[in-house]
Amino acid sequence: MSALMRALRPASGQLRSFLVSPRVFSSAAEAQPYDRQFRSSLSDPGYEKFEDLAYGEAPVESPEPYSYVPPGRHHLFVPGPVNIHENVQRAMQVPGQNHRDPWFAGFYKKCLEDVKWLYQSKKGTAIIFPGTGTGGWEACLTNTLSPGDKVLTFRYGQFSHLWVDMMERLGLDVTCIDVRWGDGADEAKIEEILKADTKHEYKAVCVVHNETTTGVTSDIKGCRDAIDAAGHPAMFFVDGVSSIGGSQFKFDEWGVDCAVTGSQKALSLPTGLGFVCVSDKALKAYETSKMKKVYYDFGDMLATNPRGSVPYTPVLPLLHGLRESIALMRAEGMRNVNKRHARLAAGTREAAKAWGLELLCTNPRWYSDSLTVVKVPEGVDSCTIVKYAYSKYNMSLGVGLSQVKHKVFRIGHLGNMDEVMLLGALAATEMCLIDSGVSIVPGSGVGAALSYFQKHKPLIPTRELPEGAEPGLGSLVG
Ligand code: PLP
DSSP states (O other), X not given: OOHHHHHHOSSHHHHHHHHHHHHHOSSHHHHHHHHHHHHHGGGSHHHHHHHHHHHTSHHHHOOSTTOOOOSSOOEEESSSSOOOOHHHHHHTOOOOOOTTSTHHHHHHHHHXXXXXXXXXXXXXXXXXXXXXXXXXXXXXXXXXXXXXXXEEEEEOSHHHHHHHHHHHHTTOEEEEEEOOBTBOOOHHHHHHHHHHOTTOOEEEEEEESEETTTXXXXXXXXXXXXXXXXXXXXXXXXXXXXXXXXXXXXXXXXXXXXXXXXXXXXXXXXXXXXXEEEOHHHHHHHHHOOSOOSTTOHHHHHHHGGGTOOSSOOOHHHHHHHHHHHHHHHHHOHHHHHHHHHHHHHHHHHHHHHHTOOBSOXXXXXXXXXXXXXXXXXXXXXXXXXXXXXXXXXXXXXXOOGGGTTTEEEEEOOSSOOXXXXXXXXXXXXXXXXXXXXXXXXXXXXXXHHHHHHHHOOOOGGGOOOTTEETTTEESOO
């Protein structure tokens, strides 16, 4: 052990605090219960062993906090970024390429076709921006509206809040209906407000499909029906950042005018692409829109994309990843992708029920297939659960955001995910709950989830074996 490390390690408990505490706790008071829990577990022989393994000699080689890479893999269960399939990772391993060479046009046209498929749209125009979901929001608003235009929207979590904030900063006249965090868009309110707007001053209705703060998926078709019932011509904009490619989404059928998503969610790519799908009605609105736009201008894309070109340098590795990611989804089939998400979500809810914990979303019609947001009992800080997940089990869970910070934790199960991965995460979550003092029966949640999965797990279509073949033994025939 180096002199530096000896100086840093007066006692094992303190080294543990050094590695874990300084960057994560915002105050000594906040650190107190967590620290106490760690100290009390130091007498546990299992912990000693763990400490030797994880914090024994490794820092000698790399004394920086967080530099030690634990064995196994990191278990990523936040609702984006999500796990990236190995095939997609390989597809992105490309050398530098010139997007002005002849191969690019055909390749890019296929990327745009893939995105249309993702949106389940035949009539819409797909646009791919280097950027993220937030850039998609901005593209949607600035290309279709003018300063001072009235828009109607809801706030029921941090992401709908941020979209409202953007609308206001862009100078739109926003009517925001505040809803309890844990509920979704109230279709009756849309109808009521639009019916009263006899002069048709509202230019757009904006709805976040899956609120990633609360695990609530609003009914987009229901919102469309409400706009129609009011006989109102407002455009309909949807944030599908954490739903599209996971939950069912029908751009054409649901009469959406602009839908936004991002690469690091159900598409299971790294962050870096923002997607929009735009209806003809929204493209028409572009012609009279007076909002300023440059980087996210639809016009530059529409002038170049149809011939397979782009107005500025594209993120080529991500586009290669996109092609592979969509190929995997096409092979599975969108309906099966949607069903898989629904199954994983239902299994997770069974686990929460078996733990005796409530969900933030209380109305089953709004249950999210992308993530499950679990409330912790009074007296327990949900951040502690997330910290234990990271520090003891090499797993990332989502913290509670903003209003629901300390009160909930989030289990992301969207994108490249299967039952076996999720059962591992549920097992680790159980350990974190117990570590944090929540009284649950070990194995209860995992047991409930796996019972559910066993009842609802279909055979993988391409793995139905011909006679004589057995997994692990190869073919016994021939
Ligand atoms: N909308 C929703 C529902 C989200 O979950 C997020 C991010 O998590 C965003 C918008 C913002 O997307 P990004 O972080 O990719 O800019």
